[in-house]
Amino acid sequence: xxxxxxxxxxxxxxxxxxxxxxxxxxxxxxxxxxxxxxxxxxxxxxxxxxxxxxxxxxxxxxxxxxxxxxxxxxxxxxxxxxxxxxxxxxxxxxxxxxxxxxxxxxxxxxxxxxxxxxxxxxxxxxxxxxxxxxxxxxxxxxxxxxxxxxxxxxxxxxxxxxxxxxxxxxxxxxxxxxxxxxxxxxxxxxxxxxxxxxxxxxxxxxxxxxxxxxxxxxxxxxxxxxxxxxxxxxxxxxxxxxxxxxxxxxxxxxxxxxxxxxxxxxxxxxxxxxxxxxxxxxxxxxxxxxxxxxxxxxxxxxxxxxxxxxxxxxxxxxxxxxxxxxxxxxxxxxxxxxxxxxxxxxxxxxxxxxxxxxxxxxxxxxxxxxxxxxxxxxxxxxxxxxxxxxxxxxxxxxxxxxxxxxxxxxxxxxxxxxxxxxxxxxxxxxxxxxxxxxxxxxxxxxxxxxxxxxxxxxxxxxxxxxxxxxxxxxxxxxxxxxxxxxxxxxxxxxxxxxxxxxxxxxxxxxxxxxxxxxxxxxxxxxxxxxxxxxxxxxxxxxxxxxxxxxxxxxxxxxxxxxxxxxxxxxxxxxxxxxxxxxxxxxxxxxxxxxxxxxxxxxxxxxxxxxxxxxx
Numbered sequence: 001x002x003x004x005x006x007x008x009x010x011x012x013x014x015x016x017x018x019x020x021x022x023x024x025x026x027x028x029x030x031x032x033x034x035x036x037x038x039x040x041x042x043x044x045x046x047x048x049x050x051x052x053x054x055x056x057x058x059x060x061x062x063x064x065x066x067x068x069x070x071x072x073x074x075x076x077x078x079x080x081x082x083x084x085x086x087x088x089x090x091x092x093x094x095x096x097x098x099x100x101x102x103x104x105x106x107x108x109x110x111x112x113x114x115x116x117x118x119x120x121x122x123x124x125x126x127x128x129x130x131x132x133x134x135x136x137x138x139x140x141x142x143x144x145x146x147x148x149x150x151x152x153x154x155x156x157x158x159x160x161x162x163x164x165x166x167x168x169x170x171x172x173x174x175x176x177x178x179x180x181x182x183x184x185x186x187x188x189x190x191x192x193x194x195x196x197x198x199x200x201x202x203x204x205x206x207x208x209x210x211x212x213x214x215x216x217x218x219x220x221x222x223x224x225x226x227x228x229x230x231x232x233x234x235x236x237x238x239x240x241x242x243x244x245x246x247x248x249x250x251x252x253x254x255x256x257x258x259x260x261x262x263x264x265x266x267x268x269x270x271x272x273x274x275x276x277x278x279x280x281x282x283x284x285x286x287x288x289x290x291x292x293x294x295x296x297x298x299x300x301x302x303x304x305x306x307x308x309x310x311x312x313x314x315x316x317x318x319x320x321x322x323x324x325x326x327x328x329x330x331x332x333x334x335x336x337x338x339x340x341x342x343x344x345x346x347x348x349x350x351x352x353x354x355x356x357x358x359x360x361x362x363x364x365x366x367x368x369x370x371x372x373x374x375x376x377x378x379x380x381x382x383x384x385x386x387x388x389x390x391x392x393x394x395x396x397x398x399x400x401x402x403x404x405x406x407x408x409x410x411x412x413x414x415x416x417x418x419x420x421x422x423x424x425x426x427x428x429x430x431x432x433x434x435x436x437x438x439x440x441x442x443x444x445x446x447x448x449x450x451x452x453x454x455x456x457x458x459x460x461x462x463x464x465x466x467x468x469x470x471x472x473x474x475x476x477x478x479x480x481x482x483x484x485x486x487x488x489x490x491x492x493x494x495x496x497x498x499x500x501x502x503x504x505x506x507x508x509x510x511x512x513x514x515x516x517x518x519x520x521x522x523x524x525x526x527x528x529x530x531x532x533x534x535x536x537x538x539x540x541x542x543x544x545x546x547x548x549x550x551x552x553x554x555x556x557x558x559x560x561x562x563x564x565x566x567x568x569x570x571x572x573x574x575x576x577x578x579x580x581x582x583x584x585x586x587x588x589x590x591x592x593x594x595x596x597x598x599x600x601x602x603x604x605x606x607x608x609x610x611x612x613x614x615x
Contacts, residue, residue, distance in 0.1 A: 002028045002091070003076065004074070004076055005020035005024060005075045005076075005195075005203075006197070007176075007206075008222060009192050009194055013070055014034075014036075016206055017074075020203065021076075025604065027199065028080075030050065030085030031077075031087065036073040044101050047066075048087050052085070055090075074168055082111070082130040091104065099170045100138050100167060101135070104130075104164070107162065108161050111130035111133045142171060147172065148167060156179055163183050164198055175222055179216070179217065180215065184358045187211050187221055210241040211240055213228065214389070241384050265409050266455070270451060270581070272413075273416050277417075277420050281441075282434065282438045282441040284423055290392070290393040290394070296349075297428050297429050297430075300328075303348055303349070303350045303351070304318055305362055309407040309491065311331060311334075312488040313411055313415050316419075317331070317422065324423055325428075332365075334365035342372075350365075350376045351376075351418075352365065352369075352379065355407055359387075366391065376390075379417060379418070380397070381410050395417055395421055443578050447581055455585060461593060465594045466593075467567065469598065471520075475503075476501065476503040476524045477524070477543075478505070479507065480530055481580050482583075483503070483505045485526050489587035493587075496592060496600060496602055497598060507539065520549075521543075523549070524569075528573075529558065540552070541564070549567075551568070553568075554569070555570065555572070
C-alpha cells in the first residue's frame with residue numbers, strides 16, 4: 001500500500017516528485033525516498049528518510065543536493081511490510097552496481113528463495129525488504145545485454161505475489177519501466193514528459209492524459225513516448241482513464257486537516273451519490289450497473305464482501321436488502337471469504353465494496369466469487385479502478401477524493417448507495433409496493449439535510465470529547481442497524497485515538513463482555529428510536545447498574561433517553577434503515593475531537609494506510 005511516482009523528461013523534477021509524494025502520503029508514511037539520474041555523471045542520486053510523518057520534510061531539506069539536470073526520477077512513500085520502517089529499508093532500493101533504482105508496492109511472496117539464489121551468485125543485500133530482490137534480478141538481466149523493459153518483462157514470470165514495480169537505470173537514463181499485478185499503477189503523458197504513479201491524484205497537477213496499466217502488463221515510458229507490452233512481449237494499447245474530479249477537491253481548502261474537510265463534505269457526498277438514481281416516484285436507475293432488472297429478478301441470494309468501514313456499510317446494506325427486497329443477504333469479511341468453501345452459484349449476486357476499488361482482500365474475494373459462477377458488482381468510489389474492470393457491473397459512489405485514512409464521506413456514500421441498490425433490487429423483484437417505495441425514497445432524499453443538522457452540533461461534541469479524552473476503555477452497544485453503527489464508531493475511536501474501543505450487539509453483553517464493566521468504563525449506546533429502542537434501554541440499565549458511564553446516541557429532545565444517560569450525542573430523527581447514515585456523524589466527530597486533544601495526526605493514524613494492497 002505504498003505510493004509510487006515517477007517522471008522522465010523534466011530536467012528539474014523535484015517539484016513534481018515532492019508534490020506527488022505529498023498527495024500519496026495517505027498510502028503510507030513510514031518512510032520516503034527519491035532517486036534521480038544525473039544527466040551529466042550518469043549516476044543515481046538518492047535520498048531517503050524514515051521520519052514517519054516528517055519524512056517528506058527531510059527529503060525537501062536534502063533536495064538542494066539534487067543534480068541540476070535530471071533524466072528519469074522516482075519517488076516512493078512506504079507503508080512497511082517486510083523490514084522495519086528504517087532508512088535502510090526505505091525505497092528507492094539499488095542494485096549492487098548502484099546503476100539501477102527500484103520502487104515497489106506489494107509483496108514478493110517468493111523473495112526468500114529468489115534472494116538465496118542471488119546471494120549464492122554473489123549479490124549483497126543492504127536492506128531487510130522483499131523488494132530488493134527486484135533490483136538485483138534486474139541487475140543480472142541487464143548485465144546479459146537486455147533492455148530494462150525486457151528485463152522487467154522476464155522478471156514478471158519469476159515473481160509471485162501482488163505488486164506494482166517501477167525502475168530506472170543509468171544505462172537508459174531517460175526511461176522508466178513499470179509493471180503491475182493487482183496493485184495499482186497508472187501511466188501519463190505531459191508536455192514533453194512521461195509519468196507513472198500509483199494514484200491519479202498525484203498526477204493531476206501535471207496532466208490529465210492518463211492511462212491504465214492492466215495486470216501483467218509492462219510499460220516503457222519515455223519523455224515523448226510510451227509503449228506497453230504483455231507478458232509475451234506483444235504490444236498492447238493502454239485504455240485512457242476518465243477523471244471526474246479536479247485537484248482542488250484533493251486539497252484541504254482552508255480546513256486544518258483532510259478529515260474535518262471530508263466530514264463536512266458528507267451532505268454533498270450523499271446528495272451526489274443519490275443524484276438521478278431515485279425519482280420522486282421511487283423509480284430507480286443505476287445506469288453503470290449494466291445488470292438488467294430482469295437479470296436482478298433472478299437473484300436468489302446476495303453476498304456482500306468488504307473490509308473495515310466498507311464491511312460495516314455492507315452489514316447495513318444486507319439488512320436493507322433483506323428488509324426491502326426479501327432476498328437472503330449476508331456480509332462477509334473479504335479476507336476470510338476467499339479461504340473458505342462458501343456455497344455460491346449462478347443465482348448468487350456478490351457485491352464487492354471498496355472505497356478505492358483496489359483493496360486486495362476484496363479484489364481476491366471478488367475473483368473467487370466469479371470463479372465459482374456468481375455475478376459480481378463492484379461498489380466503489382474510483383472510476384476505472386481494478387475491481388471495476390473485473391466486475392459484471394458497477395455502482396459508483398460520488399464522494400470525490402478521500403485523503404484521510406479513516407473513511408468518513410466514502411462510508412456514508414456507501415451506506416446511501418447500498419440503500420438505493422436495495423430499493424432498486426426490490427423494484428426489480430416486485431417485492432415492494434409503490435407507497436412503501438415512495439416513503440423510502442423520501443427518507444433518502446432528506447438525508448443530506450439531516451446530516452447537515454447533525455454537523456451543526458460539532459461544538460457540543462467537542463465539549464463532550466474534552467470530558468472523555470483520558471478514558472481508556474470504551475464499549476459500543478447497538479441492536480439491529482445500531483450494531484453496525486456501533487462497530488463503525490468503535491473503529492473510528494481506535495483508528496484515531498489509539499484507545500480500547502470494542503463493539504458488541506447489545507444483547508450479547510450479558511453473555512460474557514459485561515464482566516469487563518466496572519466504574520470508569522464508558523459505554524456508548526446506540527439509543528435512537530428504532531424498533532429496538534426498548535431493548536436497548538434494558539441493556540443500558542444492565543451496564544449502568546455495574547458502574548458504567550453512559551454516552552447515548554439519541555435523537556434531538558429525547559428526554560427519556562437523556563434521563564438514563566450521563567452524556568448525549570444528538571442526531572435528527574430518521575427511519576431505521578437510514579439511522580447509520582445520520583448516526584455515524586457524531587461518532588466521527590467524537591473520535592476526531594478526542595484524537596485532536598491527544599495531539600494525534602487525524603489524517604495519518606499510526607500504522608495505518610488508506611489503501612490496503614497487501615494481504
